[in-house]
Amino acid sequence: MSKERGMLIILSGPSGSGKDTILTELSKRDSNVQVSISLTTRPARDWEIDGFHYFFMTEEQFQEKLKNNEVLEYAKYGQNYYGTPKGPIDKWLEEGKTVILKIEVQGAEKIRKVYPDVISIFLMPPSMEVLEERLRCRESEDEEDIQRRLKIAKDEINRSNEYDYVVFNDVVDYAVCDLSTIIKAESLKRKRLTNKINEVMNNA
Amino acid sequence: MSKERGMLIILSGPSGSGKDTILTELSKRDSNVQVSISLTTRPARDWEIDGFHYFFMTEEQFQEKLKNNEVLEYAKYGQNYYGTPKGPIDKWLEEGKTVILKIEVQGAEKIRKVYPDVISIFLMPPSMEVLEERLRCRESEDEEDIQRRLKIAKDEINRSNEYDYVVFNDVVDYAVCDLSTIIKAESLKRKRLTNKINEVMNNA
Numbered sequence: 167m168s169k170e171r172g173m174l175i176i177l178s179g180p181s182g183s184g185k186d187t188i189l190t191e192l193s194k195r196d197s198n199v200q201v202s203i204s205l206t207t208r209p210a211r212d213w214e215i216d217g218f219h220y221f222f223m224t225e226e227q228f229q230e231k232l233k234n235n236e237v238l239e240y241a242k243y244g245q246n247y248y249g250t251p252k253g254p255i256d257k258w259l260e261e262g263k264t265v266i267l268k269i270e271v272q273g274a275e276k277i278r279k280v281y282p283d284v285i286s287i288f289l290m291p292p293s294m295e296v297l298e299e300r301l302r303c304r305e306s307e308d309e310e311d312i313q314r315r316l317k318i319a320k321d322e323i324n325r326s327n328e329y330d331y332v333v334f335n336d337v338v339d340y341a342v343c344d345l346s347t348i349i350k351a352e353s354l355k356r357k358r359l360t361n362k363i364n365e366v367m368n369n370a
Numbered sequence: 371m372s373k374e375r376g377m378l379i380i381l382s383g384p385s386g387s388g389k390d391t392i393l394t395e396l397s398k399r400d401s402n403v404q405v406s407i408s409l410t411t412r413p414a415r416d417w418e419i420d421g422f423h424y425f426f427m428t429e430e431q432f433q434e435k436l437k438n439n440e441v442l443e444y445a446k447y448g449q450n451y452y453g454t455p456k457g458p459i460d461k462w463l464e465e466g467k468t469v470i471l472k473i474e475v476q477g478a479e480k481i482r483k484v485y486p487d488v489i490s491i492f493l494m495p496p497s498m499e500v501l502e503e504r505l506r507c508r509e510s511e512d513e514e515d516i517q518r519r520l521k522i523a524k525d526e527i528n529r530s531n532e533y534d535y536v537v538f539n540d541v542v543d544y545a546v547c548d549l550s551t552i553i554k555a556e557s558l559k560r561k562r563l564t565n566k567i568n569e570v571m572n573n574a
Contacts, residue, residue, distance in 0.1 A: 288560070293570060323571055331558045332567060344558055351555030354535045354548055356492070363536060366497060367527055 170358050172198075172259040173349065174281050175266045176274045176329075179289030180319030182300040184335045185268050186219065188289065191342045192266075196349070200263040202255060205231065208246035211304075221251070239269070239276035244314075248273065264349055271322045274329075285352055287345065288329040292336040294320075374562050376402075376463040377553065378485050379470045380478045380533075383493030384523030386504040388539045389472050390423065392493065395546045396470075400553070404467040406459060409435065412450035415508075425455070443473070443480035448518075452477065468553055475526045478533075489556055491549065492533040496540040498524075 179185050189201050206220045207228050216222045223231075228247050231237050240249030250267055258265045267277060277284055291297035297319055301312050326332055331348050335341040352358065383389050393405050410424045411432050420426045427435075432451050435441050444453030454471055462469045471481060481488055495501035501523055505516050530536055535552050539545040556562070 290567065290570060323567075326567060327560060329560050331555070332560045332563050333558060334566070344554075347551055348555045348558060350548075351535070351552045354537060354552060356531060356533050356536045359536050362538070363494065363527075363530060366494060 169262045170353075170361055172261065172263040172265055173352055173358070174255070174259060174277075174284045175264065175349070176277055176284055176286040177266055177268050177289060177345075178271050178274050178286070178322070178329065179335070180291065180297060180322045181315050182297050182304075182319070183289045183291050184300070184338065184341070185289055187338055188335060188341050188345065189266060189268060191338060192345055195342065196264070196346060198262070198264050199349075200258045200265050202250060202265055202267045204268065205237065205240075205249040205251055206246060208244075208248075238280065239273045241270055241272045243270055243272075250277070271325050271328070283357075285331070285348070286329040287331045287333055287348060288326040289341070290323065290326065290332050290334050291319075292334055296336075373466045374557075374565055376465065376467040376469055377556055377562070378459070378463060378481075378488045379468065379553070380481055380488055380490040381470055381472050381493060381549075382475050382478050382490070382526070382533065383539070384495065384501060384526045385519045386501050386508075386523070387493045387495050388504070388542065388545070389493055391542055392539065392545050392549065393470060393472060395542060396549055399546065400468070400550060402466070402468050403553075404462045404469050406454060406462075406469055406471045408472065409441065409444075409453040409455055410450060412448075412452075442484065443477045445474055445476045447474055447476075454481070475529050475532070487561075489535070489552070490533040491535045491537055491552060492530040493545070494527065494530065494536050494538045495523075496538055500540075 177185055177189065193199050193201055203217065204220050205223060205228060207223060207225045210216060210220070210222045214220065225247065228249065231249070232240065236252055237249040238252040238255065240247055248270060250269060250273065255265055269277065274286055278286070298312070298316060301315055333341050333344045381389055381393065397403050397405055407421065408424050409432060410426060411429045414420065414424070414426050418424065429451065432453065435453070436444065440456055441453040442456040442459065444451055452474060454473060454477065459469055473481065478490055482490070502516070502520060505519055537545050537548045
């Protein structure tokens with residue numbers, strides 16, 4: 167039986183909604199999941215690992231990649247560039263992997279144009295109070311930064327209606343489970359079972 | 371929080387694909403599932419219970435219901451009429467139930483026109499050999515009947531591409547689990563979370 171092409175998934179959500187935690191857990195539980203690592207020119211936070219959370223680079227290095235057409239989509243967010251490296255995604259999809267892109271709302275819009283079959287999931291904080299609390303727990307943020315991020319979060323939540331699914335991240339375990347459920351259900355979509363159905367039909 | 375409207379699901383699949391077994395199991399596990407019971411003019415098989423598997427009735431009774439506009443869709447299949455009673459469905463949806471209609475491929479087409487939001491699932495036998503075996507196990511069928519049903523099954527499988535999801539019924543437990551997964555994932559669709567999202571946004 168020939169393998170079905172993998173699924174491409176966008177995961178968006180405001181800063182502090184818990185995207186990294188959720189994706190780390192999901193990767194542990196589902197070995198077929200491949201999280202795409204973004205490029206960014208923003209400075210790494212203390213706990214962040216280069217090549218794991220992001221590929222951290224200078225603006226010059228980022229511009230070089232843009233020029234060489236190695237970036238699928240990018241956006242300037244605050245003072246910093248964020249981009250999705252192009253090469254690996256098609257390779258992983260060809261291998262049947264579930265490829266997850268962690269991207270901003272404006273980037274998601276661009277991906278949909280290139281991959282109309284993409285599945286988009288918005289990670290929602292259970293409330294604005296919880297989101298503010300989570301942002302304050304990050305020691306790296308000052309008050310002005312927190313207020314700016316909260317304002318951006320509200321704008322992003324307002325655009326959650328552009329997404330296929332919404333997962334509330336109240337309890338991490340439940341949110342990870344919801345993500346797994348969406349991935350499993352999407353794999354049962356008729357359009358993703360063409361090979362398997364043809365097998366039954368060829369014997370019909 | 372105001373309750374979201376329930377989901378309407380169509381389950382189709384050839385005779386012998388195991389729709390009844392799957393739905394009986396699913397109803398046991400998910401108390402929110404409400405299986406709609408069809409009207410039919412075909413004679414009951416030995417094991418079938420009136421008001422559970424079908425509402426069995428004479429053609430005169432069926433025509434009376436049609437005239438009174440109590441049938442959502444109906445089809446003649448072989449010598450017999452099959453129909454979906456209209457009244458209960460909207461009531462159950464209003465109550466937030468997951469309403470499942472077990473209907474033929476031609477009926478599914480009609481339901482989609484009335485309820486464009488309907489989720490359609492095709493229950494697929496693992497192979498034509500298994501399907502034939504299952505049909506032969508039903509003592510009520512004679513050879514001519516089996517061959518006719520196999521021919522109809524092939525035509526139906528050819529139309530499985532009209533469905534949103536395909537569930538293979540090889541092991542009953544897995545198929546029931548797949549159905550539960552689809553129901554859960556569909557409840558995470560953005561369009562079905564309007565009330566919950568508005569709550570977060572009203573505090574934003």
